[in-house]
Each structure stands twice: as structure tokens, then as C-alpha cells.
Amino acid sequence: MKCTRRMAAQFSLPRPARRVGAIALALGISVLPVPSYAICKREALDLPVTIAGTRPTITAKINGMDARFIIDSGAFFSMISAAAAEEFKLRTSEAPHGLRVSGIGGVTVPTVATVRTFTLANVAVPNVEFLVGGSAVGSGSIGVIGQNLLETWDVEYNLAAGMIRLMRDEDCRKAMLAYWVKPNDPVSLIDIARTTPLRRQTTGSAYVNGVKIRVVFDTGAAVSMISKRAAEHAGIKLDGAGVTDAGPVSGIGRSVAKSYIAPVDSFKFADGEEIKHTRLRVADLDLELTDMLIGADFFLSHRIFVANSQNKLYFTYNGGPVFNLTKVSVAQNADPQNAVDPASSASVPVKQPSDDKPAANEPADAAAWARRGTAFAARRDFDRAIADLTRACELEPTNPEYFFERGQIYRQKGDEHSGLADLNRVLELKPDHIPALMSRAEVRINSKNIADGRADLDVVDTVAAKQSEVRFAMAMLYERANLMPSALAQLDLWIASHADDSRMPTALSTRCTARAVLGRDLALALKDCNRAVSASPKGSNPRFLDSRAFVRLRLGDYDKAIEDYDAALKMNPQLSASLYGRGIAEVRKKNIADGEADMAKAQKIEPKIAEQFTALGIVP
Numbered sequence: 001m002k003c004t005r006r007m008a009a010q011f012s013l014p015r016p017a018r019r020v021g022a023i024a025l026a027l028g029i030s031v032l033p034v035p036s037y038a039i040c041k042r043e044a045l046d047l048p049v050t051i052a053g054t055r056p057t058i059t060a061k062i063n064g065m066d067a068r069f070i071i072d073s074g075a076f077f078s079m080i081s082a083a084a085a086e087e088f089k090l091r092t093s094e095a096p097h098g099l100r101v102s103g104i105g106g107v108t109v110p111t112v113a114t115v116r117t118f119t120l121a122n123v124a125v126p127n128v129e130f131l132v133g134g135s136a137v138g139s140g141s142i143g144v145i146g147q148n149l150l151e152t153w154d155v156e157y158n159l160a161a162g163m164i165r166l167m168r169d170e171d172c173r174k175a176m177l178a179y180w181v182k183p184n185d186p187v188s189l190i191d192i193a194r195t196t197p198l199r200r201q202t203t204g205s206a207y208v209n210g211v212k213i214r215v216v217f218d219t220g221a222a223v224s225m226i227s228k229r230a231a232e233h234a235g236i237k238l239d240g241a242g243v244t245d246a247g248p249v250s251g252i253g254r255s256v257a258k259s260y261i262a263p264v265d266s267f268k269f270a271d272g273e274e275i276k277h278t279r280l281r282v283a284d285l286d287l288e289l290t291d292m293l294i295g296a297d298f299f300l301s302h303r304i305f306v307a308n309s310q311n312k313l314y315f316t317y318n319g320g321p322v323f324n325l326t327k328v329s330v331a332q333n334a335d336p337q338n339a340v341d342p343a344s345s346a347s348v349p350v351k352q353p354s355d356d357k358p359a360a361n362e363p364a365d366a367a368a369w370a371r372r373g374t375a376f377a378a379r380r381d382f383d384r385a386i387a388d389l390t391r392a393c394e395l396e397p398t399n400p401e402y403f404f405e406r407g408q409i410y411r412q413k414g415d416e417h418s419g420l421a422d423l424n425r426v427l428e429l430k431p432d433h434i435p436a437l438m439s440r441a442e443v444r445i446n447s448k449n450i451a452d453g454r455a456d457l458d459v460v461d462t463v464a465a466k467q468s469e470v471r472f473a474m475a476m477l478y479e480r481a482n483l484m485p486s487a488l489a490q491l492d493l494w495i496a497s498h499a500d501d502s503r504m505p506t507a508l509s510t511r512c513t514a515r516a517v518l519g520r521d522l523a524l525a526l527k528d529c530n531r532a533v534s535a536s537p538k539g540s541n542p543r544f545l546d547s548r549a550f551v552r553l554r555l556g557d558y559d560k561a562i563e564d565y566d567a568a569l570k571m572n573p574q575l576s577a578s579l580y581g582r583g584i585a586e587v588r589k590k591n592i593a594d595g596e597a598d599m600a601k602a603q604k605i606e607p608k609i610a611e612q613f614t615a616l617g618i619v620p
């Protein structure tokens with residue numbers, strides 16, 4: 001996320017970061033000396049972080065209420081969604097004239113909200129301002145903590161240990177600041193650009209296939225990605241051998257972009273760390289002033305020290321795949337949770353310490369064990385993740401969060417039975433734990449236990465704020481359970497509060513489908529589907545076209561229905577619903593042979609497709 005060039009040069013919101021630092025140092029809260037090889041004065045403020053997906057998150061307080069944020073080194077200013085501002089009853093006002101915030105998915109025009117008391121790392125700071133707008137950021141968070149906090153410090157990212165450390169360094173300009181590195185151990189050092197009020201991100205250079213590119217180190221990006229333009233300049237051809245679909249990516253803007261996984265001969269930084277014969281995620285988007293986002297996946301596999309005081313960045317490799325090459329879906333909001341493609345394990349640096357070394361310092365308490373466990377999970381090391389979370393559960397057996405995190409890891413590993421047991425334990429300890437209710441509802445609905453899954457979702461409906469981000473996921477689960485009236489109710493609430501969200505086309509298409517299945521408000525259904533199709537990149541989602549075709553089939557507009565079905569099947573010839581629906585439309589137009597051929601082909605793909613259409617009252 002960046003401020004665009006259209007922003008007025010004099011734009012300057014109050015800088016809460018300076019007050020955070022001043023208050024923390026003055027009170028001595030969580031501030032400790034840090035050793036260094038050189039003689040210089042160093043103090044630090046520790047921010048314990050939990051890894052959600054791959055991104056670092058922290059719990060803060062907005063006017064005394066808990067709120068989860070992503071630590072986002074790619075965001076020029078801290079920001080929350082409009083729905084979150086409404087949920088926390090924050091008043092908004094106009095931003096300075098000309099302010100535009102750009103990022104993955106486009107540009108948004110934000111407003112500004114002032115938090116009367118914002119509490120971070122146990123430090124209460126008065127009158128902190130946030131930009132308001134854009135898509136929800138995912139990972140269970142309401143917004144991001146950006147560079148208006150981070151750039152005023154030197155910052156150590158030790159995500160593998162669940163920690164970010166903000167440093168104040170005095171007389172250290174010539175010191176080697178990666179204090180954890182032993183003499184003669186390998187360490188990478190690159191130059192980074194000096195930050196400015198209009199360019200606060202941590203930027204540097206790398207090389208792809210020997211071609212120099214500009215990179216931004218961005219913990220808010222769940223996965224690293226290079227722009228299509230830069231990839232092609234480096235000789236990567238998206239129609240070449242070995243290129244695969246990687247799903248859509250989204251960010252602050254309303255749009256989604258297609259992404260691909262492509263083989264590359266070499267990715268390296270100038271100092272020598274190099275990954276040979278690997279693959280990179282290529283996204284069809286404009287990153288404006290940079291060519292590649294070095295995302296949270298890279299931060300997880302490295303210990304990184306951003307020395308803003310020196311305009312240098314130090315890092316060492318600490319194990320695991322360098323780049324997460326999981327295929328994502330827009331419903332995941334670019335926050336991958338599924339198993340990593342095994343081929344991504346080819347991403348291993350040349351200078352590679354052993355990944356089997358025991359940790360030098362074991363976690364000190366249950367919270368530290370849990371944080372390290374979530375970091376192991378993000379690196380797909382599920383056995384060590386479960387071991388760490390088990391230790392946290394043993395140390396604090398009444399803390400529901402540790403059982404929840406372990407349950408999620410069991411589920412990622414494929415052990416739904418153990419995961420469900422942990423979710424049950426969470427809800428014994430805290431019956432209104434929304435994430436656990438949602439997770440258990442998903443388990444139950446996936447196993448066809450619709451009644452109990454619905455019961456969990458209905459509890460969430462009573463305790464979640466009407467603007468809550470969770471209502472999108474609720475709608476998807478209700479729809480999966482074929483509980484269409486409930487899905488419609490959730491979609492109505494979510495759509496009303498998330499106008500700028502990149503998942504709006506999915507929400508509109510789902511609401512269109514729900515209305516069509518129920519056979520009600522078909523004119524409104526068609527309007528929703530039209531908006532979904534027009535808001536999506538051409539050829540990006542055949543299911544939106546399938547939904548619109550179904551509405552048109554209901555309305556008796558067979559020519560238009562066939563047109564949409566044709567377009568959907570051109571993108572995905574295996575869509576059984578599109579084949580069967582087109583077959584019905586053809587039969588109703590008296591094109592019997594073509595229609596029966598389509599329906600027969602659909603039944604080979606999905607034997608129960610005829611029963612599904614008949615149940616909805618749709619027959620040839």
C-alpha cells in the first residue's frame with residue numbers, strides 16, 4: 001500500500017509512532033538493552049506477534065476494545081477498513097485533498113478516523129489517526145500497522161520466533177547491527193533507499209535471471225510476487241513451459257489480478273544469496289514504483305534487520321521454503337492456508353544453514369511457545385508447530401487461544417478429528433469464541449452435519465457485529481450447506497458495509513445464485529450477477545457467468561443463457577452445471593440433439609447433476 005503521486009506534497013497526518021516511541025522509552029515499558037558487536041547505544045521495544053497464514057499479527061486496543069492488526073511494512077500509513085471503523089464506532093472525516101492510496105487491486109480514496117486511545121505493547125497513546133478504506137485485510141485483522149510507525153525505528157523481523165523488535169540506535173552508523181550473527185557466519189547485506197514522506201516503504205534491489213529489479217520488503221503481502229511486466233523483462237514467458245495458474249491475488253483495491261507460477265533460472269540479491277532453478281509467483285498487476293513484493297513468506301524463512309538509521313538491510317536464512325507457492329483463491333483474500341505445492345520446496349538458498357538445529361533459546365512462557373508454534377505452521381512444519389502449541393496448552397490449560405491455534409494446525413495437517421477436539425475444548429472455555437465457532441461449523445458442514453453446523457453459525461450471527469468481516473465467511477458456509485435464506489441475510493449485511501472490498505464480485509455472484517436457487521427476486525439477482533461479471537477481469541471467473549446464465553434460464557431468456565453458458569464453458573469445459581443448464585436451454589429451444597448431448601456429458605462429469613436441477617424445479 002502506498003500513497004500515490006497525486007497526494008498533496010504537504011500531506012502530513014500526526015505521527016503516533018513518535019509518541020509510541022517516546023512514551024515507551026520514557027516509561028521503560030518492554031524496553032531492554034540489546035548487545036552489539038560495535039560500541040553503540042541500543043534500546044528496543046518488543047512486539048510479540050502471532051503468525052496468521054504467513055503474516056505477522058498483533059493484538060492492540062481501540063478505546064479499550066481488542067483489535068487485531070497486521071504489521072505491514074509495505075503500507076505507508078496505518079489503515080483500517082470502513083466496516084471496522086463503523087464496528088468500533090469511530091467517526092471519520094475527509095482526508096487531505098488529493099490523497100489516494102494505491103496497492104494490489106487498484107486505488108482507494110480514504111477517509112481519516114481518530115482513535116481516542118490506542119494501546120500497543122501496553123502503551124496507551126492518545127488521539128491516533130488511521131486512514132479508513134479499501135478491502136478487508138484478512139487474517140482475522142481489522143487493519144494494518146504501517147510505516148508511519150515502523151520507519152521511525154530500526155526494525156528486526158524475527159517472525160520464526162514470533163517477534164518484531166523496534167530498535168533505537170545511537171552512534172551505531174558503522175556498527176554491524178545483525179547482533180545475532182556469530183563471527184564468520186554468513187549474513188546478507190543490501191542497500192535500501194532512504195525513506196521520504198511520500199515513499200516510506202523499505203525498498204532495495206534484486207536480480208531475476210540476471211536482470212536488476214526493484215523490490216519492496218512487504219510483510220503485509222502474504223506471498224511474494226513479481227509483476228508481469230518485470231517478469232517479462234527478465235525473460236519469463238507466461239505462455240512458456242512449466243507455467244501454472246496460481247489463482248487470483250487481491251489487496252487494498254477493489255479488483256483482483258490473475259497470478260501464475262513460473263520457473264526462473266535465478267533469483268538473487270547483490271551480496272550473493274541466490275536461489276537457482278526455482279519458481280516465482282507472477283501477478284498481472286501494476287506495482288507502480290516497484291517490480292516485486294518480497295512478502296511475508298520470505299520474512300518467515302529469514303531473520304531480517306531493517307537498519308533505517310544506516311539505509312541497510314541485514315538478513316540470514318533460518319530454514320524452510322523461501323517463497324510460498326500455494327495456489328490461492330479470492331475468497332482466501334490472498335492469505336493461503338492450504339498445503340504448499342511440494343515443488344515450492346525447490347526454493348532453497350545456496351548459503352543454507354541446517355534447518356534441523358534446535359533453537360538456541362527455548363521459549364520462556366506459554367505465549368512464546370504459541371507464537372513459535374504459529375510460525376512453524378506458517379512454514380508448513382506441522383509436527384513442530386503442534387509440539388509447541390501442546391506445550392503452550394500444558395502451561396496454560398484454560399487459555400482458549402492456544403487450543404484454537406493447535407486445532408487449526410491439526411486441520412491444516414489433515415487431522416480433522418484432533419482439530420475438532422481442540423475446537424470443542426475452546427468452546428467449553430469460551431462459548432462465544434467466533435473463530436472457533438466458524439471453524440467447527442466448517443468441519444460439521446463439510447462432513448454433512450448440517451444441523452450442528454447451522455447451530456454454530458447461528459450463534460455467530462447473534463454475537464458478531466452486523467458490519468463484521470466474518471459475515472462473508474458465514475454466507476459462504478450457509479450457501480455451501482444449501483441454507484440459502486440465511487446466506488442471503490449474511491450477504492445483505494456484508495455487502496452493505498464493504499463497498500470497497502475486492503471480494504464484492506464474489507459476494508454479488510453468490511447472492512445472485514442464492515436468489516436464483518430460491519426462485520425469488522430474479523430481477524435483483526440478474527442485477528447482482530451483471531455487477532459481478534462487469535467488475536471481474538475478462539475471463540477470470542466462469543462461475544460468475546454460470547450464475548448469470550442460471551438466472552436467465554429461470555427467466556426464460558434462453559438465448560442469453562446459452563451465450564453465458566458458452567462463455568463459461570470456453571473458460572472451463574468441465575463445468576457440469578453449465579453443460580446441463582445449456583442442455584436444458586437448448587432442449588427448450590427445440591434443439592433436442594444438442595441439448596441431450598450436453599446433458600449427457602454433464603452427467604458423466606457429475607452423475608447427480610440432473611437430480612440437483614430437478615430439485616430446483618428445472619427440467620428439460
